[in-house]
Amino acid sequence: MKITMQIKLQPTKEEMALLDFTMQEYISLVNDILDYAIASDIMPRLTSKTMIAPLPSALKAQCYVDAKSIYNKTLKHKSRLPVLKKPVAIWNNQNYTIGDGYVAFPLFANNKTTKTKIAAIVPQRVLDITATHKLGTLRITKKGDKYVAQIAYEVEEPTIKVDGNVMGIDLGIKCPAVAVTSSGKTKFYGNGRQNKQKRRKFAAKRKKLGKAKKLKAIKKSRNKEQRWMTDQDHKISRAIVNDAVVNGVKTIKLEELSGIRQSARTSRKNNHSLHNWSFYRLAKFIEYKAALAGIEVVYVNPAYTSQTCPCCGKRNHANDRNYVCSCGYHTHRDRLGAVNILTA
Structure with a gap:
């Protein structure tokens, strides 16, 4: 089963602006892909090269994955496609690193992609989990004026005995x-x-x-x-x-x-x-x-x-x-x- 742990980020003012920009562009690209799908009545086949946005290739790819998941769910349940508004950005587990006092992930700045270390409060418990468990996606979101990294990880469910x-x-x-x-x-x-x-x-x-x-x-x-x-x-x-x-x-x-x-x-x-x-x-x-x-x-x-x-x-x-x-x-x-x- 999947469990999510949270890490409080401590970005500088410049990093805050970059995170805000990245999260907004991420949501904008997901919505653009969904708009394209609605107009075409089919989910388009896109790559990081064909998606135009000031984002790292890893984030563009994840935008497509998220948009495709939303599109397929709405088709299955015959519901209306939502318009995403809350700023967020998601990296897969191959594109981020958690260390003692930081979380590092690629960001797009000055027309190039750079893996950026953002200062963070990383408890020992989190470091132990990263060393012993399979990690999932990294989700950066904003709660009030605070920036939070949410990391999903897999834990093995114990065998359930129904007698008792x-x-x-x-x-x-x-x-x-x-x-x-x-x-x-x-x-x-x-x-x-x-x-x-x-x-x-x-x-x-x-x-x-x-x-x-x-x-x-x-x-x-x-x-x-x-x-x-x-x-x-x-x-x-x-x-x-x-x-x-x-x-x-x-x-x-x-x-x-x-x-x-x-x-x-x-x-x-x-x-x-x-x-x-x-x-x-x-x-x-x-x-x-x-x-x-x-x-x-x-x-x-x-x-x-x-x-x-x-x-x-x-x-x-x-x-x-x-x-x-x-x-x-x-x-x-x-x-x-x-x-x-x-x-x-």
């Missing part, structure tokens, strides 16, 4: 995740109240910035909120998988991602939280961390998991967070979801 303990996980808003194992253990993860409060503060701040027409500050605030939310999902998914390993879990059951937003109960005050909280991201974090631990992940239909009694099968609506059935069964509403996902 099973864990069912219910994802939600008030409680980000509840896990129940087939051995009877239950655990709640994350703090939904804290998450909502944090996001409301970010939203209130952006509202004030909007009245002041501070667009850059609004974007910075939104990026900061996304980083915070992503960090929370990483911590929750890591805790879940760690507990799964300790409890001998071999299979984790999650709700099908396509129906998770529809199945989650919401209200007007929760609506903003629901549509800004990425269930998909948390599920994917759990999935890839579980794969590295040799744990299988299975997705099940979440329909009525928060209403169906696991003892008699009768459907009841919970009173706030308390679920009580006429047969005598009672539990926390979110735990009920996890129990039903476990037995699905």
Whole structure:
């Protein structure tokens, strides 16, 4: 499986300008190739010599690869071709080097291509990975005023053994995740109240910035909120998988991602939280961390998991967070979801 690591670049002002120019030209060339394909109704055969752009040959070739991939995907799914806007540039694994304190890759300047070393914060962990793993593409992007190098690398997935303990996980808003194992253990993860409060503060701040027409500050605030939310999902998914390993879990059951937003109960005050909280991201974090631990992940239909009694099968609506059935069964509403996902 592929994992992506990030390296913070520390370019000079001249290098910043060159990186900005390169990323913009890269996106422009990809869009030009796609425009050509639309007009011709076929993906053209192009080489680095026939593609006119102030970019190294390696980048031109990668532009063609990216454009062809986008074109083929849109044909397969019968969707409209997108127009790429976010500045980015991608080098294949034969055209860059990672060293102690730098990342080097070819750039086009003064009418010639030169492999340029850009100062970077390269942890020892990254150096160890580059020495022991097969690296994929290098992707340079810009987040705010920071430049980031993203490198994909391959890791071998452990052999998954399906026999053993099973864990069912219910994802939600008030409680980000509840896990129940087939051995009877239950655990709640994350703090939904804290998450909502944090996001409301970010939203209130952006509202004030909007009245002041501070667009850059609004974007910075939104990026900061996304980083915070992503960090929370990483911590929750890591805790879940760690507990799964300790409890001998071999299979984790999650709700099908396509129906998770529809199945989650919401209200007007929760609506903003629901549509800004990425269930998909948390599920994917759990999935890839579980794969590295040799744990299988299975997705099940979440329909009525928060209403169906696991003892008699009768459907009841919970009173706030308390679920009580006429047969005598009672539990926390979110735990009920996890129990039903476990037995699905």
